[in-house]
Amino acid sequence: VLLVLTLQTAQAQEHSIQSPDDILAVTVSVEKGLLYYSVDRLGVPLINTSRLGIELDGRISLAKDLNIASTDRNSYDETWEQVWGEKRYIQNNYNELRINATAGSRDVIHFSVVFRVYDDGLGFRYEIPDQSNISDIVIIDEKAEFAIEGNPTAWWIEAYQSNRYEYLYEKSLLDDAANYTHTPLTMETGNGTFISIHEAALTDYSSMTLRRKKGNVLEVDLVPWSDGTKVFTETPMMSPWRTIQVGDTAGDLVTSYLILNLNEPNKLADTSWIHPAKYIGIWWEMHLGVSSWSSGPDHGATTEHTKEYIDFAAEHGFDGVLVEGWNVGWDGDWVANGDQFLFTTPYPDFDIDDVTAYAASKGVRLIGHHETGGAVTNYVEQMDDAFAYYNSLGVNTVKTGYVAHGRDIDRVDEKGSIRRETHHGQYMVEHYRDVVEAAARHNVMINVHEPIKPTGIRRTYPNMLTREGARGQEYSSSWGSGNGPDHTLILPFTRLLAGPMDFTPGTFQLVPSEDEPENSVQTTLAKQLALYVTIYSPLQMASDLPRNYLENLEAFQFIKDVPVNWEDTRVIHADIGNYYSVVRKDWDSDEWFLGSITDEEGRVLRAQLDFLDEGRQYVAEIYADSKDAHWDSNPLGFRRFDQLVNSRTSMNIRLAPGGGMAVRFRPATAEDITRLAESD
Ligand code: NOJ
Numbered sequence: 001v002l003l004v005l006t007l008q009t010a011q012a013q014e015h016s017i018q019s020p021d022d023i024l025a026v027t028v029s030v031e032k033g034l035l036y037y038s039v040d041r042l043g044v045p046l047i048n049t050s051r052l053g054i055e056l057d058g059r060i061s062l063a064k065d066l067n068i069a070s071t072d073r074n075s076y077d078e079t080w081e082q083v084w085g086e087k088r089y090i091q092n093n094y095n096e097l098r099i100n101a102t103a104g105s106r107d108v109i110h111f112s113v114v115f116r117v118y119d120d121g122l123g124f125r126y127e128i129p130d131q132s133n134i135s136d137i138v139i140i141d142e143k144a145e146f147a148i149e150g151n152p153t154a155w156w157i158e159a160y161q162s163n164r165y166e167y168l169y170e171k172s173l174l175d176d177a178a179n180y181t182h183t184p185l186t187m188e189t190g191n192g193t194f195i196s197i198h199e200a201a202l203t204d205y206s207s208m209t210l211r212r213k214k215g216n217v218l219e220v221d222l223v224p225w226s227d228g229t230k231v232f233t234e235t236p237m238m239s240p241w242r243t244i245q246v247g248d249t250a251g252d253l254v255t256s257y258l259i260l261n262l263n264e265p266n267k268l269a270d271t272s273w274i275h276p277a278k279y280i281g282i283w284w285e286m287h288l289g290v291s292s293w294s295s296g297p298d299h300g301a302t303t304e305h306t307k308e309y310i311d312f313a314a315e316h317g318f319d320g321v322l323v324e325g326w327n328v329g330w331d332g333d334w335v336a337n338g339d340q341f342l343f344t345t346p347y348p349d350f351d352i353d354d355v356t357a358y359a360a361s362k363g364v365r366l367i368g369h370h371e372t373g374g375a376v377t378n379y380v381e382q383m384d385d386a387f388a389y390y391n392s393l394g395v396n397t398v399k400t401g402y403v404a405h406g407r408d409i410d411r412v413d414e415k416g417s418i419r420r421e422t423h424h425g426q427y428m429v430e431h432y433r434d435v436v437e438a439a440a441r442h443n444v445m446i447n448v449h450e451p452i453k454p455t456g457i458r459r460t461y462p463n464m465l466t467r468e469g470a471r472g473q474e475y476s477s478s479w480g481s482g483n484g485p486d487h488t489l490i491l492p493f494t495r496l497l498a499g500p501m502d503f504t505p506g507t508f509q510l511v512p513s514e515d516e517p518e519n520s521v522q523t524t525l526a527k528q529l530a531l532y533v534t535i536y537s538p539l540q541m542a543s544d545l546p547r548n549y550l551e552n553l554e555a556f557q558f559i560k561d562v563p564v565n566w567e568d569t570r571v572i573h574a575d576i577g578n579y580y581s582v583v584r585k586d587w588d589s590d591e592w593f594l595g596s597i598t599d600e601e602g603r604v605l606r607a608q609l610d611f612l613d614e615g616r617q618y619v620a621e622i623y624a625d626s627k628d629a630h631w632d633s634n635p636l637g638f639r640r641f642d643q644l645v646n647s648r649t650s651m652n653i654r655l656a657p658g659g660g661m662a663v664r665f666r667p668a669t670a671e672d673i674t675r676l677a678e679s680d
Pocket of ligand 1: 283324371401403449450468474
């Protein structure tokens with residue numbers, strides 16, 4: 001039922017809209033020429049009266065002297081199918097309120113603010129249509145606020161830092177958070193409601209950070225160009241959606257698909273070449289310093305060494321082998337000299353024709369790598385050729401990289417001068433999108449490191465598989481300081497709400513060794529396995545050295561069995577920073593998988609297996625911490641056992657400090673039933 005309340009007086013105009021099940025209510029008003037909105041949930045204030053509007057260059061304000069000329073309302077309910085995903089069918093059900101506003105009294109400018117209100121959150125965006133008084137638009141400030149009710153607990157990372165999004169999350173009351181934070185910014189209110197603020201469909205705009213003002217008012221702060229401008233655009237213009245996801249539990253945020261729903265449907269006519277996949281790579285050994293990206297005696301990307309990895313991938317069922325350091329440009333200081341990278345010139349000891357032919361003969365593919373060192377103009381000049389080159393060699397997935405400090409992206413401007421842009425401003429947002437489109441033209445899937453945060457573009461371009469954009473496991477290699485046992489307990493409720501992440505789990509070498517003098521991975525072995533389920537990514541890496549897997553084939557079996565494409569996802573336990581259990585159903589079979597993880601505290605959780613088909617027996621293949629496992633003192637303490645279970649089973653999930661549990665549930669055969677019934 002669409003409940004409409006419209007009050008109009010000479011001073012104030014007010015329009016309200018509710019979500020389909022009346023859970024959220026948004027009220028939009030104009031008072032003294034200023035535009036505001038507020039949000040209630042079940043009658044309780046969530047977002048207090050907050051400003052809306054945009055300031056343009058040339059003293060044009062779409063933030064004051066405003067009138068609401070008219071409103072339009074709409075309702076929508078459809079279920080759409082993902083090309084791949086964490087859930088196959090997604091319901092998109094919202095009520096829409098379009099506020100058609102005018103700004104100014106002379107040279108009036110028309111624009112709209114569109115609200116889409118769902119039961120699990122809302123989005124709003126600005127639209128400036130074609131009109132006679134304006135065509136080129138230069139945005140110097142966006143005024144949207146989120147005046148947060150109360151002083152919630154917040155999990156945040158600070159914006160405008162040199163390592164982009166790669167920081168450990170902080171937890172504090174909102175009024176103690178940094179002045180500028182990244183999104184998703186997740187909060188728990190005093191009455192236990194969970195909120196996360198982010199954006200959707202960020203395409204040709206700069207990205208949004210949040211500036212904290214007095215009274216817990218968060219204001220949109222757009223990341224500027226090097227000249228200080230926020231956005232260059234033109235009519236007709238649509239901003240990204242500013243999103244607020246809301247749930248009764250932290251798990252509700254995980255299973256909210258609002259961000260995807262607010263993106264455009266798939267634009268690729270043919271998606272038959274797009275496949276989620278698992279991969280290994282000549283990669284971790286470089287991060288351990290065992291081999292090098294650069295040429296010379298320690299060069300990792302040699303023909304022979306790559307063939308060894310291809311053999312391993314073929315034998316253990318991996319789809320791809322990532323090879324970094326294969327192309328000219330890595331010698332010397334590649335971070336400073338990214339303009340030396342050549343994307344179609346392999347090093348002489350890497351015979352790419354031989355390697356790709358060998359891979360094809362074994363049913364494996366090379367996964368390509370384009371590290372730009374942040375020298376974006378150099379990359380753009382070669383990009384189309386580089387994708388065509390890879391495509392001609394049968395390479396259908398490319399990992400890209402932009403290693404450079406936060407404000408160190410090289411843009412060569414029209415006059416040939418180098419401008420320093422940030423990873424998160426409009427120049428790079430558009431670049432990242434151009435790469436996805438260029439890759440699609442050559443049937444290439446993309447995995448971006450040092451990316452822009454995800455905002456649901458994968459719906460529109462399903463070749464945009466996964467990305468980094470947070471501290472990944474690489475921070476636990478020889479150069480990093482580790483991530484701490486609770487990092488992966490915060491990620492699902494913050495960064496991962498935005499989209500998949502190439503975290504690269506799977507370290508088996510967890511005790512100090514010559515290559516790794518301390519266990520900076522800070523998990524047990526079973527937790528490494530559980531991460532394949534708790535961290536959703538359509539591309540998952542088994543990141544450790546093959547020899548470490550060969551030493552523990554029993555545990556490795558889980559990585560071989562776990563799917564990367566899911567028909568359904570359900571959260572069983574969710575406590576941000578403490579513990580998390582999720583079950584996912586394989587897209588292609590009747591199997592379910594469970595991942596459960598904890599921070600540095602050991603715990604016992606109970607899971608009702610009511611997601612399994614009723615009346616059917618399953619074998620639970622359990623990969624668990626041993627009784628004496630501990631992330632620091634005994635990370636390899638591990639047990640592998642089978643249990644016969646069904647939908648009525650209540651399962652004990654015993655997690656060691658810093659531990660985890662991974663389970664594959666497969667329909668039992670008659671033989672399983674006899675074997676396991678006997679051992680009971
Ligand atoms: C940083 C990336 O996150 C990592 O995966 C890659 O190996 C290096 N850059 C080099 O490109």
